[in-house]
Amino acid sequence: MRILFLGDVVGNSGCSKIFNNLRTEIKKNNINFVIINGENSAKQGVGLTEETCNDFFNSGVNVITTGNHVWDQKEIMSYIDKESRLLRPYNLYEPAPGNGFKIYKTNENIKVGVLNLMGNVFMKKCEDVFQISKKFLKNNELKKDYDLLVVDFHGEITSEKNAIGHYFDGNATLVIGTHTHIPTNDARILKNGTAYQTDAGMCGDYDSVIGMNKENSINRFLKEDSNKHFPAIGEATLSGVIVDCDIKTGLAKNIESYIFGGKLKNTL
Numbered sequence: 554m555r556i557l558f559l560g561d562v563v564g565n566s567g568c569s570k571i572f573n574n575l576r577t578e579i580k581k582n583n584i585n586f587v588i589i590n591g592e593n594s595a596k597q598g599v600g601l602t603e604e605t606c607n608d609f610f611n612s613g614v615n616v617i618t619t620g621n622h623v624w625d626q627k628e629i630m631s632y633i634d635k636e637s638r639l640l641r642p643y644n645l646y647e648p649a650p651g652n653g654f655k656i657y658k659t660n661e662n663i664k665v666g667v668l669n670l671m672g673n674v675f676m677k678k679c680e681d682v683f684q685i686s687k688k689f690l691k692n693n694e695l696k697k698d699y700d701l702l703v704v705d706f707h708g709e710i711t712s713e714k715n716a717i718g719h720y721f722d723g724n725a726t727l728v729i730g731t732h733t734h735i736p737t738n739d740a741r742i743l744k745n746g747t748a749y750q751t752d753a754g755m756c757g758d759y760d761s762v763i764g765m766n767k768e769n770s771i772n773r774f775l776k777e778d779s780n781k782h783f784p785a786i787g788e789a790t791l792s793g794v795i796v797d798c799d800i801k802t803g804l805a806k807n808i809e810s811y812i813f814g815g816k817l818k819n820t821l
Contacts, residue, residue, distance in 0.1 A: 554663060554800055556703060557584045557811065558729050560736070561620075562594040563757030564784025565763030568605060570756060570814060575612045578813060582795060582821065586659055587686035587701060588667060589756070589793075590731045591639075592619040598765060598784040600625030603632040606639055616640065616657060618669045620707030620732055621677045629665060642671035642707060643689070645681040654689070654700050664700035668725075672708025672718070672732075682706075686717065687748055690724055695803040702728040702803070708732055711751050718749040724726030726805055727796050729753050734763035736792045736810060736817075745806030758815040761785035790815030 556580070560807065562568060571589070591609060599622045606617055616638050621640045624630060633639050633651035643653025654668045659765045668689065671679050695702055695805025703727040706717050714730040721728050723745030730737070743749050755764050762770035765782045772779035791814060797807040812820045 554586070554659075554661070554701070554798040555582065555584050556586045556588065556665075556701070556727065556796045556798060556808070557582065557793060558705075558727065558753060558796070559756050559791055560586070560753030561590045561592060561734055561755045561757075562735070563755050563789075564593070564598045564786070565596050565766070566758045566786055566789040568594055568608070569615075570789035571623050572608055572612050574791070575614070575815065577626050578791070579613050584795070585594070585661065586665055587614050588616045588618060589614050589617065590705060590707070591593045591617040592622040592707075593755075593757075593764065596784070597703050598782060599707075601629055602626050603628060606632070606636065607781040610638065610645065613716050614665050616655075618672055618705040618707070619665065628704050640667060640669040641678060641819045642669050644670055644685040646679060662703065664699040666693070666702040668702065668704045670704060670706050672706065672710070675709040675712050677687075681730065682717065683720065684686045686767070688722060690721075695724050700800055700803055704728045706730050711737070714751050718743060718747065721742060722747045723804070726798050726803055727794070727808070729794060736812065738810070740794055742805050742808060746802065748794070748796045748805035748808035749807065750794050753794060754812075756791045756793075758785035758787040759790050760787050768799035788815045790817045792817070795821065
């Protein structure tokens with residue numbers, strides 16, 4: 554069983570790369586299940602739309618996770634209630650539309666739990682992520698409630714992501730960070746068998762400032778003439794990880810960073 558997780562999809566550049574290449578990449582890499590973080594996939598580079606979500610599903614995506622930009626396109630608030638394959642952070646203050654955790658069955662009848670969490674440091678206010686995680690693990694158990702568990706931790710700082718990885722070690726198949734849009738070079742299997750990488754990176758144009766037009770972004774930092782942030786439009790790189798899963802234990806056998814196309818050095 555192989556899972557492909559792709560980091561934050563940014564604007565039209567990232568979307569096009571997925572629409573045009575994902576099915577080929579799934580076949581080439583023998584992927585059984587695909588999860589992407591889609592919270593920046595709208596053409597404005599923030600939020601996501603129903604149309605884009607449907608295009609992702611038609612391209613081979615099984616589940617879409619999100620983060621702090623989940624409600625930036627207001628139409629998604631009604632769509633998320635009827636689309637179980639789209640998740641929002643589990644620890645958003647309730648009541649909130651949609652779900653932050655779901656269990657999905659693969660074509661091989663394997664139950665994959667996907668948990669979408671959001672960090673507390675430098676992020677929009679949400680419930681304490683460690684207390685929420687403690688409650689979650691008390692009520693949900695690997696190999697009892699699901700065969701595999703993937704945790705998308707959408708957070709700003711590496712220490713918080715690192716800590717949540719160790720907290721779930723042995724109780725999740727994969728803990729993967731999202732949000733900062735830069736892939737970290739620390740893919741590994743933790744002591745108790747959970748695959749981990751601090752940040753998956755993004756699916757977008759890396760000739761940019763985290764996916765946004767670089768000249769405009771620099772001008773904003775210089776406090777000179779600039780426009781509202783807008784995405785870069787060059788060729789995108791797909792960034793994420795591929796995990797080989799042990800169905801017997803629910804843990805990981807191997808994790809590899811995945812880089813395809815665009816400006817970054819390609820792997821796999």
